[in-house]
Amino acid sequence: MLDLAGTFVFAVTGALVAVRGRLDLFGTLVLASATGLGGGVIRDMLLGDVPPTGLTAWRFLLACALAGVVAFLWHPAFSRWEGVLLGLDAAGLALFCVNGALVAREAGLDVVPAALLGMITGIGGGIVRDVLANRVPVVLEGGWYAVPALTGAAWTSFADREGWATPLVVAPALLVVFGWRVLAVRRGWTPLPARGVD
Amino acid sequence: MLDLAGTFVFAVTGALVAVRGRLDLFGTLVLASATGLGGGVIRDMLLGDVPPTGLTAWRFLLACALAGVVAFLWHPAFSRWEGVLLGLDAAGLALFCVNGALVAREAGLDVVPAALLGMITGIGGGIVRDVLANRVPVVLEGGWYAVPALTGAAWTSFADREGWATPLVVAPALLVVFGWRVLAVRRGWTPLPARGVD
Amino acid sequence: MLDLAGTFVFAVTGALVAVRGRLDLFGTLVLASATGLGGGVIRDMLLGDVPPTGLTAWRFLLACALAGVVAFLWHPAFSRWEGVLLGLDAAGLALFCVNGALVAREAGLDVVPAALLGMITGIGGGIVRDVLANRVPVVLEGGWYAVPALTGAAWTSFADREGWATPLVVAPALLVVFGWRVLAVRRGWTPLPARGVD
Known part of the structure; x- marks a missing residue:
């Protein structure tokens, strides 16, 4: 469920980038799918779990197609509600971090590699989206993106190793990633820039 | 044969993009190889069939090198014949869609995943080419690129599952992808754009 | 040791690109890690050796983090010493070519595929760095980048097959890649450009 929800919300962000970039319906569907499935496909390829679930299970494809069509038809609603878009991206980040860490743990990885994965x-999904759309990936712009993601994934990996109950593994991580990310963007937090660059 | 021919024609398109971008001979060979081998390498990595054939079989490397040198030396001929370039790209798309679907079927995938693959x-090859050359991938520009590809691959997968004779599996798919794509570009077909984007 | 050294110097180049692109500390760490680990992760995925060592072994992550922090804090030193940066990139290229070829040989690949790998x-690391930073990859700009790399990797594969002693396998390849690359940049060598492109 975590990955299906994450796929959908990431696919919506990909579709919105596509629509604003004046892509047509099919370009929008392609970018929505690449964004929604990208993180999971990269995860599965790094774990050697091929062919990736994202390409073989109907529900992920349907989620991407649905997200693409919804964003294509009703994008004015989204573009007026920048906050909704921000929330969706943060939600996708949170869902996929937790899911990726859990899948990596199931595949037998240790805590630190699982957190990284x-x-x-x-x-991953955001990087695929931004590279395809020829933009500098949002993760490189900093502003607290990779750090909340790593924190949430590290919590998940750690709590999973300790064998804690599922809600205690998942809920705090989701909250931390989502809340940290939303706060960072809302308040315009920018972490340490390098000094002395013109 | 399908993949060798596809490799060659895609490599030529990569080489032409390189030559026009004022790359030197070796940059041209690198972009030609990445474009020619990209689709097949991605296919093999998604299927877990590593190391990918494109890196281990001489004939694919020779095809890429040949395409790079030909385009480097005789590019004026190609650039005058835009139609030839268009045809090559459409031919590569058709050949790889059919080949990718057949390889995926052989690897045991079901109809829908095989069509996607x-x-x-x-x-894939065109995406690699355009991302490396720092352009928005042509597949995102829409104009009927991914849809003919998916249609051809879907036909191939379906006909292969039904156990039809090879010509009936391959020929209609090649014709549909190639013809649809050429018609779409020649006539400037553009599918539904989103309404209300400034 | 070859790959750890290569990871560090490539990570420094990624971090310097990030700092000059005005990324913050975390964006710098992400780009440093992607650059430092990119080549090895691609190598492992192409060989089916997953999860990639770069993600599971502490030392590679520490090397990347260290490189990122060093470049972030002391980048003025590097940017004044362009020659140092050039040398680091050439050193990373040399180290990874030799390492990649050896790992591929150990995985059972023949001489030519191992040289390619x-x-x-x-x-690979430089391509990941430049694609993420939205630049045309340096390997495409030519100027003798892929050719020294292929030459060094080919020597390594060949000498390894002949069963020569390790220093004879490794040292000439490192020297050739590093020296050739440094000379090419210092002297502004540019190999054959295509004629007749406006």
Whole structure:
């Protein structure tokens, strides 16, 4: 469920970038799918779990197609509600970080690699979206993107190793990633820039 | 044969983009190889069939090198014949869609995943080429690129599952992808754009 | 040791690109890690050796983090010493070419595929760095980048097959890639451009 929800909200962000970039319906569907499925496909390829679930299970494809069509038809609603878009991106990040860390743990990875893989799963979809759309990936712009993702994935990996109950593994991580990310963007937090660059 | 021919024609398109971008001979060879081999390497990585054939079989490397040198030396001929370039790209798309779907079927994938994988194989090389050359991938510009690819790959997968004779599996798919794509570009077909984007 | 050194110097180049692109500390760490780990992760995925060592072994992550922090804090020193940066990039290229070819040989690949895989390992990190930073990859700009890499990797593969002693396998390849690359940039060598492009 975590990954299906994450797929949908990431696909919506990809579709919105496509619509604003004046892509047509099919370009929008392609970018929505690449964004929605990107993180999970990268996760599965890094774990050797091929062919990736994202390409073989109907529900992920349907989620991407639905997201693409919804964004294509009703994008004015989204573009007026920048906050909704921000929330969706943060939600997708949170869902995929936690899911990626859990899948990596199930595949037998240790805590630190699993946390890394969770972070990569979370930020992967956005990187695919931005590279395809020829933009500098949002994760590089900093402003607290990779750090909340890594924190949430690390919590998930750690709590999973300790064998804690599922809500205690998942809920705090989701809250931290989502809340940290939303606060960072809302308040325009920018972490340490390098000094002395012109 | 399908993939060798597809590799060659895609490599030529990569080489032409390189030559026009004022790359030197070796940059041209690198972009030609990445474009020619990209779709197949992505296909093999998604299927877990590593190391990818494109890196281990001489004939694919020779095809890429040949395409790079030909385009480098005789590019004026190509650039005058825009139609030839268009035809090559459409031919590569058609060949790789069909080949990708067949390889995926052989690897045991079901019809829908095999169709998707065929589409990805077809559009992969062009995506690699355009991302490396720092352009928005042509598949995102829409104008009927991913849809013919998916249609051809879907036909191939379906006909292969039904156990039809090879010509009936391959020929209609090649014709549909190639013809649809050429018609779409020649006539400037543009599918539904989103309404209300400034 | 070859790959750890290569990871560090490539990570420094990624961090310097990030700092000059006005990224903050975390964006710098992300780009440093992607550059430092990129070549090895691509190598491992092409060989089916997953999860990639770069994500599971502490030392690679520490090397990337260290490189990012060093470049972030002391970048004025680097930017004054362009020659140092050039040398680091050439050193990373040399180290990864040789390492990639050796790893591919150990995985059972023949001479030519192993040479290719070595080249891909060498140029991979730089491609990841430049694609993420939205620049045309340096390997495409030519000026003798892929050719020294392929030459060094080919030597390594060949000498490894002949069963020569390790220093004879490794040292000439490192020297050739590093020296050739440094000379090419210092002297502004540019190989054959295509004629007749406006």
